[in-house]
Amino acid sequence: MKLSVIIPLYNKEDYIELCLKSIVMSSVKPFEVILVDDKSTDSSLFRAQKCLRLFCDNQITWKIITHEQNKGPGAARNSGIDAASGDYVLFLDADDCHVVGIFEELFLIVKKHPDSIVFFQVQYKSNGVVRPLLSKIQNNICKVENLLYSIDNVFELLGKESLVIASGNVLCKKSYIGEARFNEKERIFEDWEFWFRILECQDITFYPLRLLFFNKPLLIHNDEVEGSLQRKIITSPDDIFPPLLLINLMGKSDDKYISYRKRLCSIWLYNSIKRLGWRGRSKFILTYRSLIVKNFLFNRYYLGVFLGFFGGGVLPSLGKAYKKLFYKA
Numbered sequence: 001m002k003l004s005v006i007i008p009l010y011n012k013e014d015y016i017e018l019c020l021k022s023i024v025m026s027s028v029k030p031f032e033v034i035l036v037d038d039k040s041t042d043s044s045l046f047r048a049q050k051c052l053r054l055f056c057d058n059q060i061t062w063k064i065i066t067h068e069q070n071k072g073p074g075a076a077r078n079s080g081i082d083a084a085s086g087d088y089v090l091f092l093d094a095d096d097c098h099v100v101g102i103f104e105e106l107f108l109i110v111k112k113h114p115d116s117i118v119f120f121q122v123q124y125k126s127n128g129v130v131r132p133l134l135s136k137i138q139n140n141i142c143k144v145e146n147l148l149y150s151i152d153n154v155f156e157l158l159g160k161e162s163l164v165i166a167s168g169n170v171l172c173k174k175s176y177i178g179e180a181r182f183n184e185k186e187r188i189f190e191d192w193e194f195w196f197r198i199l200e201c202q203d204i205t206f207y208p209l210r211l212l213f214f215n216k217p218l219l220i221h222n223d224e225v226e227g228s229l230q231r232k233i234i235t236s237p238d239d240i241f242p243p244l245l246l247i248n249l250m251g252k253s254d255d256k257y258i259s260y261r262k263r264l265c266s267i268w269l270y271n272s273i274k275r276l277g278w279r280g281r282s283k284f285i286l287t288y289r290s291l292i293v294k295n296f297l298f299n300r301y302y303l304g305v306f307l308g309f310f311g312g313g314v315l316p317s318l319g320k321a322y323k324k325l326f327y328k329a
Contacts, residue, residue, distance in 0.1 A: 001110045002031040002087045003103070004174070006080030008073055009048065010038040012094035015222065017051045022097035022220075024055040028104045030090070032061040034080045039070040044094070074182030074190045077167075081181065084174060091191075092168045095222040099123075102218040106171050109148065109214060116212045117172050117198070119151070122165040123217040126224050134215050136161045141213055151211040154199055159259025163213075166221040167191045172198065186244050189268070193245035237284040240272045242291060250294075265291065266301035273305050 005023060009016060023033060037045045045066070052062055065079050077091060088110065092098065109118055123130050134141075134149075140157035141149040151157060164170060180201075182194045199211070246268060249261035269292065273281055285292065296302065 001107050001114075002085075003090060003106070003171075004080075004084035004086030004088065005030045005033045005090050005092055006077060006084065007033065007035045007092050007094055008038060008076030008080065009035055009040060009044050009094045010070065010073075010076070011040050011042045011044055012225075013040075013042045013044045013047050015095040015225070016044050016048045019092065019094050019097050020048065020051045020055065022100070023092075024057075024060070025100050026098070026103045027101075028107055029059040030103060031086045032063060032084070034063045034065065034083050036065045036076040036079045037067065038072070038076045039067050072184060072187055072190075073167075074186055074194075075184040078181045078184065081174075081177060087174060088171060089174050089177060090168065090171050092219075093166065093222075095225045096166060096168060097220050097222075099218045099220065105214065105216065105218060109212065110171070113144075113212060115173070116210055117170065117176065118212045118214055119163045120169050120171075120214040120219070121217040122169045122219045122221045125220050125222045130217050131165050132161045132163060132213075137213070144212070147215045149213045149215065151213055153256075154211055155256045155260050159263050162192075164191055164195050166219060169219050170195060176201075183244055188271070189243040189245055189264070192264070193243065193248075196245055237272075237276060237280045237287065240275070240284060242288070243268055246291075250291075259297075262295045262297040263299070263301075265295035266297050266299055266305070270301040270304045 007019065012019075020033075023030065035048055037048075045064075049064070052064075056062065063083055065083060067076070067079070080091075081089065090106075106118065106120075109116070119132075121130050121132065137151075137157055137160065140153050140160075141151055144150050151163075154163075157163065176198060178201075180194065180197055182190050186193060243264065246261065246264050249257050249264065252261075269288075272284060276284055
């Protein structure tokens with residue numbers, strides 16, 4: 001398997017070295033690693049280049065792409081896709097890191113199931129929580145072999161639990177991506193929207209093993225880092241818009257998308273509310289009241305929206321407590 005690992009980089013000077021080390025420490029290596037610097041203003045690129053000089057070997061082809069201006073995470077990943085020459089693609093954020101042995105595990109899966117898209121578990125660095133948890137998705141999966149499951153009714157599953165946790169927990173053939181690219185105007189849920197289009201294009205009816213879930217965490221997600229790949233920190237309701245994926249789902253009449261659409265809306269509302277002050281929260285709710293009513297779903301995110309409306313400061317603690325309580329491995 002010729003695997004291309006794509007790393008978008010923006011102001012992650014404190015994390016990029018550990019990220020790169022997690023790749024080279026594996027005994028089995030990817031075919032190439034593509035680092036896309038999205039006009040970092042700190043020493044991220046310098047530290048990455050220094051790290052590559054120390055760990056450079058002939059087993060991995062290293063490519064560095066630099067943007068002349070900050071374009072956002074979608075554009076950085078698109079540059080990586082365009083430059084990738086491997087048969088498979090795996091994304092990795094610069095503040096996350098792989099678990100040692102990830103490539104051995106994925107290579108074995110691909111050897112047996114070369115035409116599959118593989119989702120695997122992610123472990124949160126802050127509290128050790130693992131997602132997606134097998135018990136949360138067991139009604140939509142079927143065991144193939146040890147730790148490996150096929151996914152049935154993927155959109156029904158997405159209405160209950162996220163499969164794409166941290167951008168980088170999906171292994172996909174580049175041919176499946178084809179001409180599809182991340183929407184560069186989107187700064188939230190751009191990874192969900194991208195993978196939705198990929199999944200929607202795959203005819204899983206005739207390929208029951210096309211979508212696989214590997215019940216083992218192979219990625220450590222640093223959920224304590226704010227700002228991601230973008231410069232702008234949103235604090236005004238005028239800067240918050242519904243995700244493109246949500247708008248697209250609102251236009252679909254097929255019932256199989258309803259639960260996913262409502263869950264996506266609730267997560268977007270929750271993440272938006274916790275960024276705003278009292279006046280901002282009021283304006284935001286009034287602006288999108290119709291969208292909120294149409295997608296009402298009684299779940300923890302709508303509960304968070306309700307609590308956050310009256311006291312936004314409780315949301316970070318509420319979210320962490322929920323993860324610890326409901327996502328114990």
